[in-house]
Amino acid sequence: MQPNRSNSEKRPADRLLKMPGKHDRGPIDFKTRIAEHEGEIMAIATRDVVAAQQTATIIQAVEIMTREGFRRLPIVDAGTHRLRGIVTGSDIIDFMGGGDKYNLVQVKHGGNFLAAVNEELREIMTEHPVTMPATGSIADALDIIVNRKIGGIPITDNNGELKGIVTERDVMMVLATEHSRCRVEDIMTSSIRVTTPDTPISKVCEKMVNCRFRRLPVVTDDVLCGIVTATDIMRYLGEGKAFEHLTTGDAAEVMATPVRLLLSGELYTTTPDKNIHEVALEMLRRQVGALPVIEDSHLVGLVTEYDLVKAFSREG
Template identity: 55%
Template sequence: MHENNSGQNKGERHLMSPGKLNRGPIEFKSRPAERQGELMAIATTNVVCAQPTMSICNGVATMTREGFRRLPLTDAGSGQLKGIITVSDIVDFMGGGDRHNLVKNKHQGNFLSAINDSLRTIMTEQVMTLQPNNNINDAIDLIVGKRHGGAPIVDDESRVIGMVTEHDLLKALFQGQSLLSVEDVMSHSPRVTNPDCSIASVAKQMIKYHFRRLPVVSDDVLFGIVTAMDIMKYIGSGEVFKRIQTGDVGEVTALPVRSIITGNLQTTTPEKSINEVAREMVQKRIGAFPVTEDARLIGMITEFDLVRTLASR
């Protein structure tokens, strides 16, 4: 049974399908064993940066082209880190939260005008960073403890020399063995949306509940999964400009999410080992799997879930 959603947007609800087993919460240790001197070995060192003066449109196009969830913004002269743009900031800008005020207020709802404003208008200035002498535990503390998907690594002069993400940590941690299965660590009764829900509505849900992805369910059947990257690619691929007639932001965010879902739907099952799922995520560069049982969606397992679990061993 689904929860009573009377008075709510029909796209905003939890999927109340616990499956056959009693899957209670799993408790994890708060800190793993020390792993010294390995951070730069797992980090991406060829980091693409942009300047805060770059337009939002060009910044999103860069992130889409490179497949990045985050883009450090650096000073043209000194190379010092000045801020960062994440895929969540773009979702926020598209109608999810406070950054959408740039569109509504400063640009009176004109999307074309707003998207040509500079990245500095929506960037995060107080960036959580790591240093090259930090260890993997420090990255785990930041990414898992503070629920950040990744962080720039900066030198003593605040210049970006690397980037470490959930995916990098997962690659470093999944080599070991764990007796846990997907059902032990997955998120239960996930919040879901439906194929006809608008981009604007989904953007609001993602920002409100701090999600980067939502399963899309139609008549209790898993239709697909919509991600923050899908929303960003809608802009970065140029598809959004095909929808513009008046320039009003409403006409580009009213599109149903079924229109922007990309990629083949891949799922996993509750009994599968987390080692196997971690290997699949690393090899396929997939950030999450919907978990199904008897063709029903019962949960979600993400890179974050796996990093948190594997790091606690």
């Protein structure tokens, strides 16, 4: 790195020097890391990655993701630890009625949800996920996140062995260390899709998959009453609530639950005039992936981690 570059010439990756990472790993010595054939991406990546095998069941994966608070779970070989695929919250939503993976429930198991959730992960996992090498840079990760809209990137070595994972939240932690000229209204999504409290989970899953969303604001009479995420729906399954009132085991029974039962009591919002630096820090502190934008008591937009990472990258 060139220590004497002006602020306007700095790459986003250079901001890493200003923060310790989400875990205290001591001072970051880039010369040592180069000697170890590791790139700067490993300084912010999660190294001790929780992973599953292809033969684990769908419900086991959902339980792990729910317990750990993950949006994604890498799938590896037991012996070699080579990456074979990944299961994301979107895959689970697809399986629960949102898209083609629901065929596993409807076609193969005739609507028997209990049988379907005990199928192996290989049935719904995404094979050949986008990865990056352990020698990669933060700029490489930023390019994948912004241009390919991938929120979590497994990191592998030359043999395909899983060495870590880096997410858009990890990258945002780096980029949010500098102030910005942008405000929420400059980057938020204003044409947002919403749902209502009594909408069944099945319809919410369909909308999320078809529109490629991970979250939907929940409104009633034009008033925001919550936000439902893919993680909330996954938690409904992973914590066993989906099975509490089952009598037939049929998928329709599971997915008829109104989405209002999944909403938590906490609702964090922001306003259009907020600086995105403040909003990024707020989202990191709250550990949320998006904030509804409220103006004059009305929902006017949504700002996500992806929106923030993209905005910060343009300013770098």
